[in-house]
Amino acid sequence: MPKQPQCPPEDQIIAGGGAYDQRHYEDHPDLGTGLISYEHAISPRSFELEREAIFRRAWLNVGHELRLPKVGSYFTKEFEILNTSIIVVRGKDQAIRAFHNVCPHRGNKLVWEDHPAKETYGKAMAFFCKYHGLGFGLDGNMEVLRDPDNWFGSQGCDLHLVEVQVELWNGYIFVNFNPGGPPQSLREYMGEHIWSALDDVPVELFTEQVLGKGEINSNWKTLHDAFSEAWHGSVLHSETMVNMRNVVFRAPPSRFDGPHRTAVACGTVPEGVYTFDIERVSRSSVTGTQIPPAQKIDPPRAAFGSGQQDWVAVTFTVFPNFQLQIYAPGWINTYNYWPLAHNRMRFEINQYFQPARNFSELFSQKTGTGIVLDNVLQDLGTLEATQRGLESRVYEEYPLIDEEHNIRHFHKEIDKWIRAYEEGIEANA
Amino acid sequence: MNLPEQFSDLEIYLDKWDLPDFNSRYAARLDSSMEELTNFYSVMLARADDIKSYLDAKAFSDYQDTEKRLARLMFAMGVVGPAVDIFRSAVVPDSGASNFEMVLDIELS
Structure with a gap:
């Protein structure tokens, strides 16, 4: 039985993060603690292998x-x-x-x-x-x-x-x-936890959609990695997260179900502590609109269990390239990462809202989207820098810190799927 | 009359900032000097609470063209705001290698 994420006690929670003192590798000892190769992000042969082993097989x-x-x-x-x-x-x-x-x-x-x-x-x-x-x-x-x-x-x-x-x-x-x-139905592929993860979320009410896309010179997995840890947030996005510059973000351990993942961000983004005028006037921030929608969303039980009150976001990752996030107080964000070549990718972001009841709410949704996108542009720009660094092959392997356990899980699954393909067996059995 | 009467002083911004979608608003932001962005944003910011109250009093389906223009000025202000307030730059710092295009967005019909 995969272990459920557990939020730290409230007095340890810092806005958007948590002073979490448990070590992730103890929860997930099978992930190991060794160095990681990024060869599969820079080699054309890996791109060819991923075509057959992953993208022709996964949902x-x-x-x-x-x-x-x-x-x-x-x-x-x-x-x-x-x-x-x-x-x-x-x-x-x-x-x-x-x-x-x-x-x-x-x-x-x-x-x-x-x-x-x-x-x-x-x-x-x-x-x-x-x-x-x-x-x-x-x-x-x-x-x-x-x-x-x-x-x-x-x-x-x-x-x-x-x-x-x-x-x-x-x-x-x-x-x-x-x-x-397909060797498995989508439900079998996802597993029961992810399949039922939105059962208590009224997704049918989120009828307003935003879709954007961009292309960057980086391997698709490096963007997945960027959006699977929050450790970079207060550094790379220091302009936006000015009040978190001194916060070292620690997320609770994620839940792994096969190649899929449930990750949570605990704490609160309280109204009224916006840093910037644009946040105050739009009631939105880097975590999007802060106006509760017509039907307020409770913390999804699949991510937080029952009884959790303070939450910022949950991310469900469906292997290989889809992430669905639900943000408090209630909007949905999805990412898709599409490989174009070993060193180029297309990125898609979708946002879903309940219909705005008045102008202020629509203004909040749209301004929040803009603030999120400005920060995404920083992430995307940095990835070409990462790709260039990786392609220099100055280092053979890289250390991942404990906080980067989602990345470790992802890379382990990538390796597993490619090995399974080469051995002619089913990766997600 | 291009804007509701009590906001007619904002008409000077319509030529540049009455734009139909996110992509054109973002392009206009990138195409502007910081002085221009700061001026537009600070004037709009000072009126934003009044504009919100005014527009909130009506259902979207009852918006006249003047009110839709006013709403679009606010949406432009929402795109300009982060450049002035947060990044102090029209271009997001270190985003030179990235690009982005909106395909679907929520706009007033």
């Missing part, structure tokens, strides 16, 4: 069904590491399906606008190839065959798009590219 989040409000709503999603693109669409039967975004007549990319490498979205009742005008229905079947007499036998009528496995978790859409189908 991958591609966003939330809020992006597909109506029959025919669709978006495309690029998977550079798999050399493919998919169309995710809501069908006439309301079911969400995904198809490889490739026309089966001569291989043209089916749905794209302006530039074939760009993602797009919209609403359509059929997908027409820009090349020769063939039309495919929302179920992927041939619907409009141009010049039918010109085709040999049933070769034209038989064309259909190749479907990709889709499953939903609380509205979050996951796809799986495993050849021969």
Whole structure:
């Protein structure tokens, strides 16, 4: 039974952090304390291995069904590491399906606008190839065959798009590219703890969505690492966290369920102690809007157990590249990390809010988003510096401190999945 | 009349800061001198509580064009604020290697 995070006593809590005196490695002795190699962040061969061992096998989040409000709503999603693109669409039967975004007549990319490498979205009742005008229905079947007499036998009528496995978790859409189908359902893959983690969170009320993305010259895992420890916060973001400059952040030990993780930030971000005018006037900060939404969120039991009152955030990490955070007093943030090459990645951030009841609340949500993004830009910029440092190969291995136990867990799982692939066994058994 | 009457003195900011989305607001922030940002922000900050009270009294669906413009000025002020208050720079320090684009955002319709 994985151990549940335990917040320190209240008198030890510092805003956003905690003077936590328990050592993480004692809770997770299997992680060890040795040095870590970052070779898999700088070698093109690791990128090739991760393609097959991880991204062609794991369930991958591609966003939330809020992006597909109506029959025919669709978006495309690029998977550079798999050399493919998919169309995710809501069908006439309301079911969400995904198809490889490739026309089966001569291989043209089916749905794209302006530039074939760009993602797009919209609403359509059929997908027409820009090349020769063939039309495919929302179920992927041939619907409009141009010049039918010109085709040999049933070769034209038989064309259909190749479907990709889709499953939903609380509205979050996951796809799986495993050849021969996924060996586990999404629920089996996540495990019961993560699968039920949002059961007491009214996710259906978070209907307002913000989506942004950017690309940086760094390996995808280094951003995952940055967003899996808060130790850097008061240093890298010292301008924002000016009142925490002298705080050494210590998080309670995380809970590990297979390759997945539950991490918590305890304490409070009390209203009225904002450092800056912009925080005060917008009632928001680096942890986003501080205005409780129409339906206030209790600390999720899957992260804090019962009885916990003071909390800042919980992060559920679904291996390999999806993190969902719930921030007090009530908004949701997700990150996706997509490898483009061994030294380049795309980063996506989604934020979900309950509808603002008035202007002040909308202003708070939007200003909070901006403050978060300004800080994310600092994280992203620093990662290219990290990538350059790692690629110098000046050091063969690196020490991780006790606080960085989430990173240690992640890298152990990466190694495990690659080893399992090389040995032909199931990594997440 | 481009803004509600009691905020008509803010009309001088409409040309530059009445912008439709986060990307254009952020681009305008990067395109401005600190003097310009500080001026806009401090004037807006002084009026922000009044503006919030005024707009809070109405449902979004009842907003006139003048009120939508006023709201958008506030959203621009929200993007400029961190540059003036927190970073003291239009560009976030040490963010030279990063880029970011908003794809979906919550805006008044």
